[in-house]
Amino acid sequence: MSDLIEDAQPGMNAPEFTVAEISGAVKRMIEGEFGHVRVRGEVGRVMHARSGHVYLDLKDERNVLAGVIWKGQARKLRVMPEEGMEVVATGRLTTFAGQSKYQLIVEDIAPAGMGALMAMxxxxxxxxxxxxxxxxxxxxxxxxxxxxxxxxxxxxxxxxxxxxxxxxxxxxxxxxxxxxxxxxxxxxxxxxxxxxxxxxxxxxxxxxxxxxxxxxxxxxxxxxxxxxxxxxxxxxxxxxxxxxxxxxxxxxxxxxxxxxxxxxxxxxxxxxxxxxPVRAELSAALAGLEERRRRAWAQGLALRGQRLRDMARALPRPAELVQYPAQRLDHFAGRLPGAIRGLVQARQIALARVGARLKPSDLVAQGGRRLDGLAARLPAALSLAAGRKRAGLDGAAAGLRPALLRRAADQRRRDLDQLTRRFARAADRQTADWRARLDGLERLRQTLGYTETLKRGYAVVRAGTAVVTTRAAAEKAGALEIEFQDGRLPVGAAGGGSAGGAPGGGAPRKAPRKPGGPPEQGSLF
Structure with missing residues (x-):
C-alpha cells in the first residue's frame, strides 16, 4: 500500500504563480510606489513610430530608463525631445509585460534649465x-x-x-x-x-x-x-x-x-x-525733386543763353558782311552799260563782214539747181522702190500662204477635237448625274410604296378598284379582293370565297337560309 503513494519532497507545499500573476503583481507594486514621478536625465535613443508614438531612453552615467510618449500627448509638447538633450520628464512608472521591463509613461517633458534649451x-x-x-x-x-x-x-x-x-x-x-x-x-x-x-x-x-x-x-x-x-x-x-x-x-x-x-x-x-515709407516724407521728397528739376532746367537755359551770346560776339555784324559785296556790285553795275555798247558794236562789225561775202542771188540759184536735179531723179527712184517692194511681198506671200493655211487648219482641227472631248465628258457627267438621280428616286419610290409594306405582313383589301379601309365598307361591298405580297385573293363580302370560287373570278353565291332557323355564320375564307 505504501508503494502506491509517492514520497513527499521538501518545498512541494509552496504556491505556484502563473506568468500573468507575477507580471500583474510587479505592475501593481511599481505603479503603487511610483504613481507620479519626475525624472532628470539625458535623452538617448529617440524613435518616432509611424503610429505617432515617441519612444525614447533617459540615461545617466550608468543606467537607462525606457520611456514612451503616447501620440495624443506628443502633439501637446512644447519642446520635442532630441538626442543629447538634458530634460526633466514627468510621468508615471509602469511595466511592459511583453518584454519584462519597466518604462516611464511621459506626460510632460521640458529642458533641464535654460542652458540645455539654448544648447539645442x-x-x-x-x-x-x-x-x-x-x-x-x-x-x-x-x-x-x-x-x-x-x-x-x-x-x-x-x-x-x-x-x-x-x-x-x-x-x-x-x-x-x-x-x-x-x-x-x-x-x-x-x-x-x-x-x-x-x-x-x-x-x-x-x-x-x-x-x-x-x-x-x-x-x-x-x-x-x-x-x-x-x-x-x-x-x-x-x-x-x-x-x-x-x-x-x-x-x-x-x-x-x-x-x-x-x-x-x-x-x-x-x-x-x-x-x-512715410507718405508725407515721400511727398516732401517728390516736391524737393520737382524744385530741383525746375532749378536745373532754368539754370540749363541760362547757361545755354549765355553761351549763345558769347558765341554771337565773335561773329561779324550783318551790315559788315554785306558792305563789301555791295561795293563790288556797284562797281560792276557802273561798268555794265559800256560793256553792253562795246559788245553790240563788235557784233555789228562781224555781221557786216559776213554779209559782204554773201550774195543772195547766187545762193538762190544754186539751191534751185539742186532742187531740179532731185525732182528729176524722184520718179525713177519711186518706181524702182515700188517694184522691189512688190516683188518681195509677192515672194513672201507665195511662200507663206500654204504653210499658214495648213497651220490654221491644224489649229482648227485641234480646237474641234478639244471641244468634242470636252462635250463628251460633259455629256457623260450629265448622264451619270441624271442616272444617279433616277436611281435615288426609284429607291425612294420603292421605299415609300405600299409593296414594301406588304412584305412586312400587311395586306390591301379592295372592292373593285377602290381600297376598303373600314369594316362597314367591307360589309357593303359585294365582293372583295385581298392583295398579299405574292398575289391577290378574291373573297366574298359575307365569306366563303377562295381562289377556286365562282367562275370568272366573281363572288360565290350565298346558300339559301333555312326558314325559322338561326342566321348562319359565314366564313371569312
Missing part, C-alpha cells in the same frame, strides 16, 4: 546654417512701396493693431491677415502653412498675392517663442518667394526665423515702418 537651439541653428538657409545671397530686397502686405500673426493680439495703426499713419496699404497661433503646439505648423499659403496665391486671382510678408509676434519667454525656432517654420521662411520680414518678440529676442527671413525687425511696429 544652437545645435539646430548650426545644422540649418550648414544647409545654406541663412546665406545672405538667398535674401531678397524689400519692395519700396508694396501694394498688398500679408501679415501672419494672431488676429486677437495687440500686434496686429500696432501694425495696422502704423501702416495707416505712414502709408495706407491693403493688408491680408492669415490668423495663426503664435505659441503652443499649433504655432509651428500653422505659421509654416500660412507662409506657404501666401506663396501659393496666383497673381491676378480673386485673392491678391502679397508683395511683402510680415511674420509678427509680441515678446515672451524662450518657451513661448519656441514655435518660431522649429525647423518647419525656418524652411518655409527660407523657401518663400515673397520677401519676408521677421518681427518676433522684442529687440533682444532672437529666433531662427530671424536668420532665414529677408530682413529682421526688432518689433512688429518697426516691421510696419520697414514695410512702407
Amino acid at each position: 537651439l544652437e545645435k539646430r541653428r548650426k545644422a540649418l546654417a550648414a544647409e545654406g538657409l541663412f546665406a545672405a545671397e538667398r535674401k531678397r530686397p524689400i519692395p519700396y512701396l508694396p501694394e498688398v502686405i500679408g501679415v501672419v500673426t494672431s488676429p486677437s493680439g495687440a500686434v496686429i493693431r500696432d501694425i495696422l495703426h502704423r501702416l495707416r499713419d505712414r502709408f495706407p496699404r491693403r493688408v491680408l491677415i492669415w490668423p495663426v497661433a503664435v505659441q503652443g503646439e499649433k504655432c509651428a505648423p500653422e505659421v509654416a502653412a500660412a507662409i506657404r499659403g501666401f506663396n501659393r496665391l496666383a497673381p491676378g486671382g480673386p485673392v491678391p498675392r502679397p508683395d511683402l510678408l510680415i511674420v509678427a509676434r509680441g515678446g515672451g519667454s524662450i518657451e513661448d517663442l519656441w514655435g518660431f525656432n522649429e525647423e518647419s517654420v525656418v524652411r518655409a521662411a527660407a523657401e518663400s518667394e515673397i520677401p519676408l520680414i521677421s518681427a518676433v518678440g522684442h529687440e533682444t529676442d532672437t529666433t531662427l526665423i530671424d536668420h532665414a527671413a529677408d530682413q529682421r525687425a526688432p518689433t512688429p511696429t518697426a516691421a510696419a515702418e520697414l514695410a512702407v
